[in-house]
């Protein structure tokens with residue numbers, strides 16, 4: 001994989017004509033139907049839609065975790081089609097941050113170590129990783145909790161660590177799936193504010209899947225997924 005080409009192009013996410021089917025009995029189920037999506041750096045695109053409409057499938061394709069039947073995915077200027085599996089996972093590791101509904105933190109590690117381990121997996125040295133982890137914990141308002149383990153943190157604090165951890169590789173693309181589903185309204189709103197601020201400050205192209213329409217005010221664009229088709233959302237905000 002050539003990384004030089006990725007650096008000269010503005011980081012963003014582009015999906016073009018994505019169709020994804022799953023085997024379904026004797027036939028196939030179309031989870032994504034000719035989906036186009038363009039997310040500029042430093043912006044949030046929110047995706048809403050009923051259960052089973054294809055939202056998670058969209059994130060999985062954008063994350064290069066699932067290969068679509070057809071269409072093109074361009075991550076931070078790099079066309080994913082045609083990359084080897086190894087290059088695809090490297091691109092994902094280096095350029096994509098993923099935040100799932102439930103923070104999957106390692107119980108025995110402190111908040112700081114949860115972040116440092118990401119750099120370690122990436123083969124980076126401990127010194128730079130420690131200062132970067134400390135800076136990110138500060139950015140998510142948890143500098144004072146750096147030495148705490150997950151059971152000593154609230155649900156909202158754990159989700160903040162989850163978000164900080166997703167940013168350790170300085171991703172160009174941030175994919176966020178229902179980040180507030182385990183939180184009460186106030187903590188959920190604070191987590192959304194945080195995602196919005198970090199998106200602007202760090203220039204990520206952020207896709208936010210959400211059921212909560214109060215979150216849509218933070219989005220630059222709101223799209224609706226219906227039966228695998230992605231379209232404009234007329235009554236979103």
Ligand SMILES: Nc1ncnc2c1ncn2[C@@H]1O[C@H](COP(=O)(O)OP(=O)(O)OP(=O)(O)O)[C@@H](O)[C@H]1O
Nearest residue numbers: 022023029031049050051052053054055056057058
């Ligand atoms: N691995 C799979 N194999 C077969 N069908 C699948 C698979 N994953 C998802 N589907 C089907 O694809 C369609 C889209 O699923 P997807 O999970 O993307 O929807 P969603 O909008 O994220 O739903 P939810 O809001 O409930 O999480 C659904 O009909 C689902 O049953």
